[in-house]
Amino acid sequence: MAPPLIKICGLSTPEAIDAAVAAGATHVGLVHFKPSPRHVSIGRAADLRERVPAHVKTVLLTVNMEPAQTSDIVQVVRPDVLQLHGQETPEWVQLMREHSDLEIWKAIGVKDQASLEQAQRYRPFAHRLLYDAPAGALPGGNGLALDWRLLAQFRHEAEWGLAGGLDAGNVAEAIRQTRAPLVDASSGVESARGVKDTDKIAAFCEAARAAMAALPG
């Protein structure tokens, strides 16, 4: 079975990066979106990225950013993965794919079966579909879970991951129900909005690894 993939997102301090790396996260996420309490400037994102060891992938999250501007930021931050977390169209994702070597993830707000099916339009262009709850006050990072039963019933033909309201207390059940190959947490590993908690990060990673290891077959 493939090794479990665990992303801790919305990291904005060196201490939080170190905590995620020490806990065994495979991916760390930096949010560049001004309305977010986890927003980091381009300069700060570049500094934080420098701190990430080579065996951990850096994910840069943007929302509805123009392709040209995105390319400029990518050149400075040099992430491994670009996570598009807005209403970017399949054509937009295709453009990014054609003009960069980056791994591209498209976040999808899953409301019902139809939204899951619609999301498959991104399959030829995105390397991974990241299923999240539908947008709330922010496009993501609201600590809201989607209906996991939708993913459990779905026949996945793309690489994918599960985000939305995950924490150390519910990630095992989320993995048991959905068999998600990648789990992603932000709000659920915070002590206050935008403030990451070292113990919660460690507990989340531990619970996710144990649940993935316990999956049958």
Ligand SMILES: O=C(O)c1ccccc1N[C@@H]1O[C@H](COP(=O)(O)O)[C@@H](O)[C@H]1O
């Ligand atoms: O974290 C944010 O502030 C954010 C802002 C805009 C788009 C996405 C954002 N976060 C991402 O949303 C998912 C789910 O987060 P949560 O665990 O429910 O808080 C995750 O990928 C976050 O990084």
